[in-house]
Amino acid sequence: MLIVQKFGGSSVADPARIGRVADRVAATVRDGHQVVVVVSAMGDTTDDLLALAGAVSANPAPRELDMLLSTGEQVSIALLSMALAARDCPAVSLTGGQAGIRTNGFYAKGKIIQIDTRRVRAELEKGRVVVVAGFQGVSEDGEITTLGRGGSDTTAVALAAALEAGLCEIYTDVDGVYTADPRVVPDARKLEVISHDEMLELASLGAVVLHPRAAELAKLYAVPLVVRSSFNNGPGTLIKEVDDMEQAAVVSGVAHDANVAKIGLFDVEDRPGIASRIFQELAREYVNVDMIIQGAMRDGRNDIAFTVSRDDLPRALEAVRRIQDQVGAKGITYDDGVAKISIVGAGMVSHPGVAAAMFEALAEAGINIAMISTSEIKVSCVIRREEIEEAVRVLHRKFKLGSGS
């Protein structure tokens, strides 16, 4: 079987760890598999490079930052290939460009538009492990572009899709996908199998084992994924297409994200095109908007509230202030003391009353809900940040997700 294995920065942080990754890859080859490995930059390399950039320029150009940062993965692929060869496991390293990863050319936030797999396939046919630099590709003009956050996960899943790999293994520093964050809920249970839809919701909701972009791509191309630890031999969590949705758990897990801020525009004009104007302006600033609530209208006026990542709050505020007059908003409020809690489950779609049970459990614990957003397989609530851990424990218990349940 052709397997794509992805190892993050902490898994290749020093030569000893690179050696352990090489041991694992070599063992997979001995088991009779073809292997493509995707690696990130070693440990703190990216931070070190950013510090150098900061020391020479207050405002480095994205193109030059990509030129700089892409060296981090290039170092990792060379070292891992050497470590594999030292284990009599023939290997060849390829930069993103050499591996045929074409991007749209946007610096610092490139998107993969195509993968020309000829070189990778040719190397696999020669019996080599192919070690590919994650997080990077080249544009049509041959410019090096990095893929932004979650880039290495995305490289791995995209390669697995393009090569029609039998499995894509994401090695990380946790054992798999849990019913809730084990640091918050001590009896949280590792899930053996979940659906792509559930993984996508969990990834988007702040469960950090897999980046949402990669989860989305895995769902789109039905790539079978495993999330597992690079520090032990546990089986991890398998993410696959679930054939029988009726069999799925009603609630698979509780996810939370403390890195949330809320922005409100009140008394905006109630006419067509207003919401579109607001969210276009935010998109231009590359602010990802998460939950959106449009309040009850009264006298042709409207309130609009939405959440963004806390990091994006300054840019988001700038954007809405710029268009405040255009959309006739009387005022702008913001709150960076909030958090988001969500329940996710593929079986939710066929079980009414799950959302009500969630609201009831939070109310019983005296936790106030500021915003609500739902999809077919998840319910999210915005609450005060200081209540988030208590909320996770309450819901984990309510839906009987614990190992003692």
Add this chain to the structure above:
Amino acid sequence: MLIVQKFGGSSVADPARIGRVADRVAATVRDGHQVVVVVSAMGDTTDDLLALAGAVSANPAPRELDMLLSTGEQVSIALLSMALAARDCPAVSLTGGQAGIRTNGFYAKGKIIQIDTRRVRAELEKGRVVVVAGFQGVSEDGEITTLGRGGSDTTAVALAAALEAGLCEIYTDVDGVYTADPRVVPDARKLEVISHDEMLELASLGAVVLHPRAAELAKLYAVPLVVRSSFNNGPGTLIKEVDDMEQAAVVSGVAHDANVAKIGLFDVEDRPGIASRIFQELAREYVNVDMIIQGAMRDGRNDIAFTVSRDDLPRALEAVRRIQDQVGAKGITYDDGVAKISIVGAGMVSHPGVAAAMFEALAEAGINIAMISTSEIKVSCVIRREEIEEAVRVLHRKFKLGSGS
């Protein structure tokens, strides 16, 4: 005028030094010139990367070493471009491959076979400084190959030749080319102008301001060169085609190289093809042979002696031992306690007796000569290593090269 400026690793060792390089480049642009900058890896980067490679593999493949080491220059070009932009001096960084530098594909010792200057010219026309990674290029197959020792000097001179630049400035940590090593001869004088031929001989003889490969290329394409300090504003030494050889100094300088070893094969067969067999075998091991002496023959037997760099001694000995029987050598000797001293001067060709004066001066100082080699513009002698500094001072005085002469 189009100027190519090359800065070595010590000139870009940290962000502050990169800033000073950017100041110098920006000043050149303000003077109305177009500038292409070639930079090496920062300070000890290459050693640090080699240490990492050594920690994961006892014998890393040259291809993977090139993949690893080429990141060093890529970091430098990105940082220098950022530092230039921060000084309102538009700049763009290009890897060797992006700058159109095509190599023959030999890893670790690639040779430049062609430079496609279209991208560099296009960027210059946009009013940008072009910052090119030294020491690297790509093969026809898109494989990253480094150029080996002196690679960044070679990149700079080759780019200057291909772009028909008006000047190629090599910035280094010394003030220019001296009549002898100032650490050995306190009254050594900086030369204002020397010919390409003299520079080539001096470079080959261990004067480390410019790598011999770059000096050779500069001579071949008649590239006007300046060797100057990156730490002050001294004018350096200009290297150019000398129109009137008659005007040239008889002896321009004394060069020495302590990094020499001598190998002898005695009693080899005296028949055609023997020398060729020996030196082919050495070439296969990439050993550069410097001086070659074939002794007087007696009874159909012959002695052959040659010098190599001390670093190459183990590989050279292996090579000659392998073919000892084939060439019928009775024995092999070696001596790594020797050094080479040379006098260089373009005027030597029209002044007989210079070599004799050299031998006489050494004899008067009680210094024994083990081997002699001459060209039109230089005379080299192999002597004991412990006598080399005394020999440099003796010859510097003999040919009246000092500032007090």
